[in-house]
Amino acid sequence: MYEAARKIWKVVAENVAPPLSIPELDIQKKILPFFQVGDCYYFIFNATRGEFDYVHPGIADILGYKAEECTVAKIMSYIHPEDIGRFLDFEQQAVAFFEWLPIDKILKYKVRYDLRVRKADGQYLRMLHQTTPLQHGEDGAILRTFGVHIDITHLKSSGPPVLSFVGMDGEPSYLNIDIKKGFSPSHEVLTRREKQVLELLLLGMPSRKIAEELNISRQTVDKHRKNMLQKTGIRSSAEMVVKALKEGWV
Incomplete structure (x- = not known):
């Protein structure tokens, strides 16, 4: 091999x-x-x-x-x-x-x-x-x-x-590739900022730390987290982290 x-x-x-x-x-x-x-x-x-x-x-x-x-x-x-x-x-x-x-x-x-x-x-x-x-x-x-x-x-x-x-850096992603077909950008469910928040969630950061890292308010972070759950139809941040890993969102 x-x-x-x-x-x-x-x-x-x-x-x-x-x-x-x-x-x-x-x-x-x-x-x-x-x-x-x-x-x-x-x-x-x-x-x-x-x-x-x-x-x-x-x-x-x-x-x-x-x-x-x-x-x-x-x-x-x-x-x-x-x-x-x-x-x-x-x-x-x-x-x-x-x-x-x-x-x-x-x-x-x-x-x-x-x-x-x-x-x-x-x-x-x-x-x-x-x-x-x-x-x-x-x-x-x-x-x-x-x-x-x-x-x-x-x-x-x-x-x-x-x-x-x-x-990365705002480039489109190509997810769950069918190796028999060409490369077509996947529909981006999340915005660039939401992806940044999700990446930090994957690292185990709480909203307070995420806010500090991205130089935004904690309320803004919580709003992004709520929007991500609504967009994806997922019930919790923990479930969203698991799905993000399986689906290759970030």
């Missing part, structure tokens, strides 16, 4: 990636908050080598494997056999999506899909896989990506994996 994936990645990895230095603090403050919604570990993937440049030690707490021993081939070997075909399809579709995007939009998208991954003790967890490009060449070829794996077993215990391309 690893060799099949390498053939897919080589489509976008024709350049040699220049050195990349991202301080740990920068990752924590600038990148990770866009993804983190639970127990997770993160990594930097070098698309020109088909290998990790870095794996966070937190992988040991979640999956039971030592970071220094984790290669891409090993992690892929832990994917549930029933999800392997979808994984390869999703990666092929991700390559096609970023080739289709204008170069100036490449850094404004993240890829989301879920897979079952085997722990060291033999049990499977449902992991939410999210990646976004860190570097690309002048031709748009992706050189490195930043990725996060989050345990969402308690939120999605069954059902097939789904693929979404989530736009």
Whole structure:
């Protein structure tokens, strides 16, 4: 399976990636908050080598494997056999999506899909896989990506994996992609500000903290939360967070 994936990645990895230095603090403050919604570990993937440049030690707490021993081939070997075909399809579709995007939009998208991954003790967890490009060449070829794996077993215990391309900085999203069809923007149920509020709810922030983060009043935050519930027909914020994860809203 690893060799099949390498053939897919080589489509976008024709350049040699220049050195990349991202301080740990920068990752924590600038990148990770866009993804983190639970127990997770993160990594930097070098698309020109088909290998990790870095794996966070937190992988040991979640999956039971030592970071220094984790290669891409090993992690892929832990994917549930029933999800392997979808994984390869999703990666092929991700390559096609970023080739289709204008170069100036490449850094404004993240890829989301879920897979079952085997722990060291033999049990499977449902992991939410999210990646976004860190570097690309002048031709748009992706050189490195930043990725996060989050345990969402308690939120999605069954059902097939789904693929979404989530736009950031106001870009449209492409949700629950049909890999046999082209890319059509999904109807955006929530406004940009509502999405910002939802993203912070996913991080477990209360209305007071969200208000401080977005520099708005708590009353405004509560109004956004009420509007989101009315638009989606969902009864509680907790239920909305679960649906947002399953549907790839943010």
